[in-house]
Amino acid sequence: MSLVFAGVCSHGPGITGRKDMADPQHVAALYAAFAQMRHKLEAAQPDVLVVIAAEHFANFFMNNMPAYCLGLADEYSGPIEDPEWLGIARTTFPGAPGLSKRLIQSLLEDVDVAYAEEWKFDHGISVPLHFLTPACDLPIIPANINCQGPPLTPLHRAWAFGESLGRACTAAPERIAIIATGGISHWPATPDSGKINEAWDREFLTRWAANDKAKLLSYTDAETYAEAGQGGFEIRTFIALACATQGMPAAVDYYQPIPIFAVGCTVGTVDVR
Amino acid sequence: MSLYGLQKLMYELNRDEALQSQYRADRDSILSNFKLDAEERQAIDDEDIGLLYILGVNGQILMHFAAMCGYAWPDYIQAMRDALQVHGNVRAGIYATTDGQGAI
Numbered sequence: 128m129s130l131v132f133a134g135v136c137s138h139g140p141g142i143t144g145r146k147d148m149a150d151p152q153h154v155a156a157l158y159a160a161f162a163q164m165r166h167k168l169e170a171a172q173p174d175v176l177v178v179i180a181a182e183h184f185a186n187f188f189m190n191n192m193p194a195y196c197l198g199l200a201d202e203y204s205g206p207i208e209d210p211e212w213l214g215i216a217r218t219t220f221p222g223a224p225g226l227s228k229r230l231i232q233s234l235l236e237d238v239d240v241a242y243a244e245e246w247k248f249d250h251g252i253s254v255p256l257h258f259l260t261p262a263c264d265l266p267i268i269p270a271n272i273n274c275q276g277p278p279l280t281p282l283h284r285a286w287a288f289g290e291s292l293g294r295a296c297t298a299a300p301e302r303i304a305i306i307a308t309g310g311i312s313h314w315p316a317t318p319d320s321g322k323i324n325e326a327w328d329r330e331f332l333t334r335w336a337a338n339d340k341a342k343l344l345s346y347t348d349a350e351t352y353a354e355a356g357q358g359g360f361e362i363r364t365f366i367a368l369a370c371a372t373q374g375m376p377a378a379v380d381y382y383q384p385i386p387i388f389a390v391g392c393t394v395g396t397v398d399v400r
Numbered sequence: 401m402s403l404y405g406l407q408k409l410m411y412e413l414n415r416d417e418a419l420q421s422q423y424r425a426d427r428d429s430i431l432s433n434f435k436l437d438a439e440e441r442q443a444i445d446d447e448d449i450g451l452l453y454i455l456g457v458n459g460q461i462l463m464h465f466a467a468m469c470g471y472a473w474p475d476y477i478q479a480m481r482d483a484l485q486v487h488g489n490v491r492a493g494i495y496a497t498t499d500g501q502g503a504i
């Protein structure tokens with residue numbers, strides 16, 4: 128067993144970029160939850176961090192959109208966004224191309240995953256790493272699920288992707304940490320930004336923590352769009368991680384709707400022991 | 401159909417600082433590579449974030465583009481709200497508002 132840490136978290140650009148516009152108590156509690164997640168990650172002494180992400184057109188566009196893609200680069204850079212706007216300085220992150228290659232080869236047994244030797248991070252990865260690996264020294268492997276440009280991969284395929292990724296990580300000798308990052312219900316980048324369906328979020332997180340496959344996969348995209356907005360499509364990342372950590376107890380450590388951050392901010396961890 | 405080209409222009413600008421510099425120095429040299437209709441070209445020339453939203457640009461692309469154009473967050477949100485009043489709801493894509501107003 129070489130999966131040493133697993134967790135989920137939010138990545139909204141407001142979390143860092145608009146922190147001065149939010150209720151200071153909310154900010155303090157969210158940042159403390161991220162710090163707690165970082166402590167757990169560091170205590171697990173990982174060699175590498177795999178990030179299941181839902182990037183926002185930093186690398187992939189409708190000219191050639193992969194449903195699934197793993198990074199195979201020596202290093203990654205980011206964020207692409209204006210550093211002042213995001214509140215995060217541009218930097219580079221080491222990759223782990225040797226492990227990437229083995230993971231990709233293993234995944235290809237089950238999933239026709241794409242790979243990329245060039246990859247720029249946007250807020251979707253830069254915000255979590257800002258909190259979790261502030262020294263930018265832990266090798267990263269990004270694993271993207273297209274959650275932005277429909278047609279989107281079905282939820283049961285996100286589950287299968289997680290299954291294959293989990294199996295590949297478990298078989299590797301490295302100490303691997305894995306996180307998934309996405310919003311739950313939210314209407315980001317619209318005039319509805321700030322709208323959050325808290326009841327829907329809490330129900331989803333209950334299903335996630337219980338690792339309830341049937342209930343996690345029961346959402347249709349039409350329902351998600353109506354009740355959880357465009358941003359709700361990012362549940363694919365949480366679903367993939369749920370499958371990668373099947374049978375392990377999971378807990379939601381923090382949840383709080385913070386409208387100016389445009390999302391119900393979430394931190395959750397899985398007990399991988 | 402040119403919504404694709406409009407979004408591709410913004411996608412490429414958003415992710416490439418060197419291209420942004422070139423765009424600022426000589427806008428036409430970049431825009432000539434993308435097929436835009438007159439309304440789209442005008443919206444780009446005016447950095448009219450509200451109209452670009454109405455035309456159906458994916459919100460994730462438009463948000464980064466608005467930041468690139470120097471929009472502060474409240475002004476960016478307000479530009480989309482104002483545009484809904486002027487033009488009606490979004491014409492394409494998944495970023496339409498639920499009520500044609502903006503909920504908040």
Ligand SMILES: [Fe+2]
Nearest residue numbers: 181251310361
């Ligand atoms: Fe996102």
